[in-house]
Amino acid sequence: MEKIDLDGLDPDLEPVAEKAHRLARMGISALPVVGGPLMEIFNSVLESPLNRRRTETMIQIGEVINDLIEKHVLTEEDLQDNEAFISTVSEVCAISLRNHQSEKLEALRNAVKNSALPSCPSDDHRQMFLNFVDVCTVTHIKILHVFDDPQEWISSRNMTPPGWSMGAISSVLEFALPELKGHAETYTIIWKDLFQRGLLTTDGLNTTMSRDGMIAGRTTKLGAELIKFLS
Structure with missing residues (x-):
């Protein structure tokens, strides 16, 4: 299967014909309809960022597909016949328009890639996971990543933990995600x-336990499956 040509998806300039058409519409709307030009400007302000976000999403998904093709994970027949993959791409396009945080967009790209693999979750779980990314916060995703394997998270980032002998899960959370220190009300919710x-x-974050208990994994089977799908 040939790779997708991504260059055509990202025009640097508005085509001359489209620009002329837009200017013509502005001129026509100036005839005696009050507010016409202002409405056109307002539409342009909203449409431009959305179109840019839509284009960026298309390019990112195209890059994922090209990567799968290069690694011989995906063929043309796979693309046509893999209903889970097609549904995921469709849902990710819609979700991406509603989100801008890089962590969420990366998770969505990973979901597209993983939906093409034999290890793709069931349809119920896949839709639950995509909905989770759509409605959750970035902090939801970060906390789940940390507590899938806190020890691996800390060591992979070359962080040196304090000499814990006993403590609470909240201490591990604030150490692993220092931006949450002092925001206990938020991360508790x-x-x-x-x-x-x-x-x-x-359920709780503040029960005192041993060091081994503090850094033990806390994801359920479903939570671990979600992290795998978004990684």
Whole structure:
């Protein structure tokens, strides 16, 4: 299967014909309809960022598909016949327009790639996971990543943990994600949300436990599956 030509998806300039058409519409709307030109400007302000975001999404998905093709994971027949992959691409396009954080967009790209693999979750789980990315915060994703394997998270980032002998999960959370230090009210709500969604095994953050307990993994089977799908 030939790779997707991504150059045509990202025009640097508005085509001359489209620009002339837009200017003509502005001129026509100036005839005696009050507010016409202002409405056109307002539409342009909104449409431009959305079109840019749509183009960026198309290019990013195209890059994912090209990567799968280069690695011989995906063929033309696979692309046509893999309903989970096609559905994921469609859903990711819609979700990407509603989100701008790089962490979410990266998770969505990974979901597209993983949906093409034999290890793709079931349709129910796949749709649940995509909905999770759409409605959750970036902090939801970060906390779930950390507590899938806190020890691996810390060591992979060359972080030196304090000499914990005993403590609470909240201490590990604030160490792994220092931007959350001093924001216990926020991350406690997010942690409880993850627990209620069945993604974490532990409800509370402040129970005192041993060091081994502090850095133990806390994701459920479903939570670990979600992290794998977004990684």
